[in-house]
Amino acid sequence: MHQAIMRQVQLCLVILLGYLGHVSIMPYLQIGGMNPSLVIAIIAIVTVGYGMLRGLWAGMFYGIVMEIMLPTVPMLNLLFYPVCSLLGGVFFADRSAAQLQYARSIGKRGRNISPLLRTVLCAALIVTAYEIVNLTYMYLSGAELTGALIRRGIVDALATTGLTAVIMIPVRKLLGFRKIEARPAPDMRFDRRQAGEDGNPALRRGKVR
Numbered sequence: 080m081h082q083a084i085m086r087q088v089q090l091c092l093v094i095l096l097g098y099l100g101h102v103s104i105m106p107y108l109q110i111g112g113m114n115p116s117l118v119i120a121i122i123a124i125v126t127v128g129y130g131m132l133r134g135l136w137a138g139m140f141y142g143i144v145m146e147i148m149l150p151t152v153p154m155l156n157l158l159f160y161p162v163c164s165l166l167g168g169v170f171f172a173d174r175s176a177a178q179l180q181y182a183r184s185i186g187k188r189g190r191n192i193s194p195l196l197r198t199v200l201c202a203a204l205i206v207t208a209y210e211i212v213n214l215t216y217m218y219l220s221g222a223e224l225t226g227a228l229i230r231r232g233i234v235d236a237l238a239t240t241g242l243t244a245v246i247m248i249p250v251r252k253l254l255g256f257r258k259i260e261a262r263p264a265p266d267m268r269f270d271r272r273q274a275g276e277d278g279n280p281a282l283r284r285g286k287v288r
Contacts, residue, residue: 089254090129094137097121098144111234115242116206118145122164123171123202123243124250127194131168138164152216159212163205171201194256195247202243206236 101117108114118141126134142160150156173191191197210232218224 086255090125090133093250093254094121094125094140097137098141102149110238110241111231113231113235113238115235115238116209117242117246118160119205119209119239120202120243120246121250122160123167123198123205124247124254126164126167127171127173127198127201128251128254128256131165131172134164134168134172135161138162152213155212155216159209163208166208167201167205170204171197194251198247199240199244203236203240206239210236 097117097120105114105117122134122137122141125137138160142157145156145160146154173194214224214228214232217228222228
């Protein structure tokens with residue numbers, strides 16, 4: 080019980096520090112003239128580490144405070160962060176044991192890929208979606224989509240993805256995650272012949288016709 084409470088406290092602390100770092104440190108850290116998004120990096124780490132629900136909580140918190148404190152396009156932050164947290168969770172959160180067993184039953188790879196790789200891919204997906212939404216809004220507002228704007232979007236996506244790759248290991252350690260040794264997934268595929276011959280003693284004795 081105490082350990083579960085401490086993990087929730089650590090999660091809340093990381094989410095809060097993510098916002099404070101985003102508004103106080105990131106403005107002074109520029110890569111190619113763009114500021115990486117610490118908020119998106121934290122959302123990706125939380126989504127992969129804790130699952131879709133906790134990622135949604137983080138996205139809702141960031142959406143509310145960013146909409147209040149750093150408004151850009153009206154309602155964009157409030158809607159974008161929760162929606163993209165859910166999107167990242169759909170593709171990159173841990174699959175449940177039932178989902179893994181089903182994947183093995185149909186001949187697919189029934190295991191989760193590395194959480195570190197999924198964290199980087201989740202951040203890349205979210206920041207790419209953010210830049211696409213921004214460029215689309217600018218285009219619909221009558222602005223010309225020049226090569227410079229597109230280049231800035233690409234630089235921002237790469238910088239945020241790189242930032243996620245740098246901070247994800249120490250943040251995961253702070254959240255209490257440890258490196259798990261890879262183990263071969265057990266074969267959980269259902270074989271009717273095996274179940275009939277080995278699982279039913281009557282079939283083994285040839286008494287059932």
